[in-house]
Amino acid sequence: MPKRVDHAERRTEIAEALIRVAGRRGLHAVGMRDVAAEAGVSLRLVQYYFQTKEKLLLFGLEQLAERFGERVSARVRAAGDQPGPRAMVEALLMAALPTDDESRTFHHLYTSYAVLAVHDQALAAQPFIKNPDAAEDALTELLRQAQEATLLEPGVDARLEAVGLLAMSAGLGTSILVGQRSPESAVTVLDHHLNRIFRTGDEAG
Amino acid sequence: MPKRVDHAERRTEIAEALIRVAGRRGLHAVGMRDVAAEAGVSLRLVQYYFQTKEKLLLFGLEQLAERFGERVSARVRAAGDQPGPRAMVEALLMAALPTDDESRTFHHLYTSYAVLAVHDQALAAQPFIKNPDAAEDALTELLRQAQEATLLEPGVDARLEAVGLLAMSAGLGTSILVGQRSPESAVTVLDHHLNRIFRTGDEAG
DNA sequence: AACATCGTGGTACGTTCGTATCACAAACCC
DNA sequence: GGGTTTGTGATACGAACGTACCACGATGTT
Incomplete structure (x- = not known):
């Protein structure tokens, strides 16, 4: 399955999933698993594109x-x-x-x-x-x-x-x-x- | 040890501990154990005077x-x-x-x-x-x-x-x-x- | 064709959290 | 003074969380 994939695009998609779920349930209540589910990817993928939750949050804020x-x-x-x-x-x-x-x-x-x-x-x-x-x-x-x-x-x-x-x-x-x-x-x-x-x-x- | 104790006063003390520790580290980062330590009491006591964290937060806000x-x-x-x-x-x-x-x-x-x-x-x-x-x-x-x-x-x-x-x-x-x-x-x-x-x-x- | 790298899945680990449970001693009631 | 209530300690439990690890197929390179 793994074709070469545009990292920037993927990161943006995940970050937007973060924004959506955080908007629904509050930023304090959002975990990596929630973001993964919202983005329709596995937890592992979120880890792959952002190594840590902090980096995900930072990028989400930029977005x-x-x-x-x-x-x-x-x-x-x-x-x-x-x-x-x-x-x-x-x-x-x-x-x-x-x-x-x-x-x-x-x-x-x-x-x-x-x-x-x-x-x-x-x-x-x-x-x-x-x-x-x-x-x-x-x-x-x-x-x-x-x-x-x-x-x-x-x-x-x-x-x-x-x-x-x-x-x-x-x-x-x-x-x-x-x-x-x-x-x-x-x-x-x-x-x-x-x-x-x-x-x-x-x-x- | 247990003398009769003024619940209202105790609750206020604990709530003020909550405010102090939340002020130092952020409300999102404060747990019951932190509040207990800050107030100088055991975790059990915080549970005793407030049954749940939500009630503690609510009372802290009132305070x-x-x-x-x-x-x-x-x-x-x-x-x-x-x-x-x-x-x-x-x-x-x-x-x-x-x-x-x-x-x-x-x-x-x-x-x-x-x-x-x-x-x-x-x-x-x-x-x-x-x-x-x-x-x-x-x-x-x-x-x-x-x-x-x-x-x-x-x-x-x-x-x-x-x-x-x-x-x-x-x-x-x-x-x-x-x-x-x-x-x-x-x-x-x-x-x-x-x-x-x-x-x-x-x-x- | 052989091999390295990339993207992906699944899952396990260690921690921390809120809450629940068990135990017990002091204080009050009658 | 026996029994109930009240305040307190220690600890256990189940869930959730962030992170780490292992495996593997597809892709690209030479």
Whole structure:
């Protein structure tokens, strides 16, 4: 049976199985055997492509961050057609909210990894810590552009505002995740804050 | 040896041992034996006072939430002496940031529980989900009072603002926890946002 | 054709975990 | 003061976990 096989592809498949099963049952509850079953391969294979569970988790995290980064930037690009930069800002912030299954899983697992990273140096050094920095830079740049087009209220510090908005979005995301808040109310909150930053361009005076 | 013993007190001691060891090594890594060792009792005793690990975790969470709620409200009360309501708002938001060991542990464990609660109904029904609601109400009330005293900028919705600020504080807290951001920069961000809500009362024009 | 390597399966090993069981001494009750 | 309850110790048990080991067929190389 053993034809030559693309290792990278195989690893990706297994990592996606990890993400699926971890999304269903929680990262803490997932074992190598679960991942193997979910991926439809034997336990031995998971061991073969990842030697250790830690490496599997690390790679799964990379996969997760990559997939979600693509999702967010795709949404932002899609919003780029619309009139103002506010649409892109909204797209960036809203895309990070856990509104559907995929983003719920992302939020959930990202938070799980963050918790593990508190005491795991290997995880703490992982680029998923750097990804928020990228989002921060992107949002800051968007706000700066809006500022130059005099679309923002005076007195707004683009970087501080970007950091705050991202933190707010993340915090709201957690609230949604645990069922404390509905996605709709989170959107309302974010919108209100954007309204206080952007000069009123909505039809509602 | 067995004198009659105060069960509630014993349970509290053991739960605090749980919090300590979970704070050191992560909630996912703590077992009954670890808790027993930390509390200086035998494994059997932990079993005796809590029948199951789940009950121990639940009680530990209650303990954690209670202890932290007291801490925050104490800080808010202490800030009540100062001139404006802004001081109390700041106290409320800053007290939730993981700046020292105690608040770091709280943030870390609270997030751990939140992650577990995503797939654990017993945890999801726990009052630690309701505690943020209390904070939200308190902060909303503080902002309303400030609003009546015309201390706020016009166009501010007290409730939406409260929700947003708490989410922002929580999000910033996570950033601090994973080492992405310093406590000082988080304070700066929060202050900037408060400056945009409160009419300028600082000496810096 | 011979041989080395790769992909794969099955399974065993040692550990750790949560829980259950057995035993017993001190304290309380009447 | 006999008997029940209560607090405590030690230890056993079954399951699950990550990992290691053994075997073997298919593939590629020379």
